[in-house]
Amino acid sequence: MSEDAPGAVRRDRFSGGPARGFLSSLASDARIFEADLAVDRAHVVMLAEQGIVEDAVAGEILGALAAVAEAGHSSLSDGEDVHEAIETAVIAEIGAAGGKMHTARSRNDEVATCLRYRLRGDLLDAAETTLRLREVLAETAAEHTETVMPGYTHLQPAQPTTVAHYLLSYESAVARDTGRLLDAYSRVNESPLGAAAFAGTPFDVDRERTAELLGFDGLVENSMDAASARDFLLEATGALATHAVTLSGLAEDLVVFANKGYVDLADDYSSTSSIMPQKKNPDTLELVRSVAGDAVGGLSALLTTLKGLPRAYNRDLQNAHPHAFDAVDAVVEATEVTAGAVATATWETQALRDAAAEGFATATGVADLLAMAGLPFRTAHEIVAEAAAESAGTPDLATLDAVTEAVVGDSLFDHVSRDAVERALDPVESVASRDSVGGPAPAAVSAALDTVRGGVAEDAETVERRRTALADARARLDREVARYD
Known part of the structure; x- marks a missing residue:
């Protein structure tokens, strides 16, 4: 597709040569064949309405364009591009008057x-x-709000979440x-x-x-x-x-x-x-x-x-x-x-739930628990990190208690209850506790799903509204073209 250049409708100066095939985009223009016909029709209707071409000539051109549309892109003769080929076909159909379709327009x-x-x-x-x-x-x-799974950062087990x-x-x-x-x-x-x-x-x-x-x-x-x-x-x-x-x-x-x-x-x-x-x-x-x-x-x-x-x-x-x-x-x-x-x-x-506990993925939950009990988060982080280093996997309560004693000088259970620590170590309980907006807790996810469904519906309405507008325009153009039959 190019600006005004050589071809069947502009013959004399450039008549061909080895570059003609290199210049041609006719084959790849099949994608815009119907678009070009619509643009041609709209342009011709406007030219007639503005008195730039006679109604009778416009009718002939539009009739020829209809014949080109029915014959399809594959019927076009060789040309530099689809635009030139369509214009050439129109001229072949109705004679020189077909060239008026290109009035006030460039390629x-x-x-x-x-x-x-x-x-x-x-x-x-x-x-x-x-x-x-x-x-x-x-x-x-929606089917997996309570299906616990491992979450990763750096492809390493990080924190439990849900599917x-x-x-x-x-x-x-x-x-x-x-x-x-x-x-x-x-x-x-x-x-x-x-x-x-x-x-x-x-x-x-x-x-x-x-x-x-x-x-x-x-x-x-x-x-x-x-x-x-x-x-x-x-x-x-x-x-x-x-x-x-x-x-x-x-x-x-x-x-x-x-x-x-x-x-x-x-x-x-x-x-x-x-x-x-x-x-x-x-x-x-x-x-x-x-x-x-x-x-x-x-x-x-x-x-x-x-x-x-x-x-x-x-x-x-x-x-x-x-x-x-x-x-x-x-x-x-x-x-x-x-x-x-x-x-x-x-x-x-089950595999997801088992994996959610691997690699002491609930460590952050334990640190958060200690911080919520009043310890500085960095101190809580140090306790849990040391306990993880001393354990092959998730540390037991005794290890956590011993490390707490070593770091802060008193028992873990002076700060939190055994039951609270056990819940923090449980991936399911850990997920349930993370109920901030956008978090993985089932209640938070249920609220998020409502927002998601509303967003999908809104965007679907936008797409449908735009499709309807395009369909209305095609019908409007068809009605205007029909006036010249």
Whole structure:
């Protein structure tokens, strides 16, 4: 896709040569074929309404565009890009009058509009898949509010938590990913059409009208910015890459948990070895993990392509948008797979509970207990750390008492009761005590689930409202086109 350049509709000066295939983007433009037809139709309707082309000519052009749509992208003749090929097909259908469809327009503003028109729908698709993943995370969390599991820092046993608390940590991250995708949509859904090559046009065009017909929320007003800017691709690809990184972290955790026997992935999301019949490999999640590399690589490639480009149009931009579309395809698929893997996984509750006590994971709870009894936290930390060093695993009460005597000069039980220490050493009781907002205690998680469900519903309404607005715009454009039949 390029600015006005050689081709069937601009024949004489540049007639071909070995670079013609190198210049062509026709094959990769299949993705924006329908977008280009919509942009063409809206532009022609506006030209007729403004008296720039006659109604009869507009009707002929719109009829030819309908024939092109019915024949499909594969029917287009060779050309430099889809825009030129469609215009060539229209001219072939109705004669020279077909060339009037390009009045007051450049391929620069045309392609920028097509990219935004297509990408906004892709962003809604991506946002919708994040909603499904969030629903699955919440639904699974609701089933496991009391399923104790080990929590880690540095991949070392740290403190006990619950499966619900763990899963909701990822729901929070995915919710932010949803927000970034919807924010990107807001800036993608602005119309550059009418900017022409970059310096506007002397024709009395109505840019607001084409924006309305195409379902855009507003204009990219400055014509130079409208034709040349591709930061909307950066923002969208950045949001997708960020979400891919979130997915990669979740996938990595589940791969590790499967290795430890904490979770069993459904057969549909696993594979076996070609030679080792006992194997059950978490292959789908390993591929999900790798998608982050694809998305981040696409973002890096896009940033590098756009770096240092002078205003206004440069042919480098032809190679910019595939990175965004490749990212959205890969990330949407990876999100769907991740949601399916989580929804069908079985959490091994007994193995998780046993592991939650390993590595003296309740140590912080004991230190907190002593601090709540009046000891300085650093002193409590010293007592528990020394007791852990003297024990092969979780220290018994006698060891804790002896170390307390050595550090502060009196018995552990001068500060806390035996029952309180035993509860602090119990992973289930430890989790139950951590009932601060956002904590793992079942009551705190239940409150968090209410918030999560409300957030998912709100974002779902936003996606549906935007889809409805786009559908309404398509219907409106169809009605206007029908007036010229």
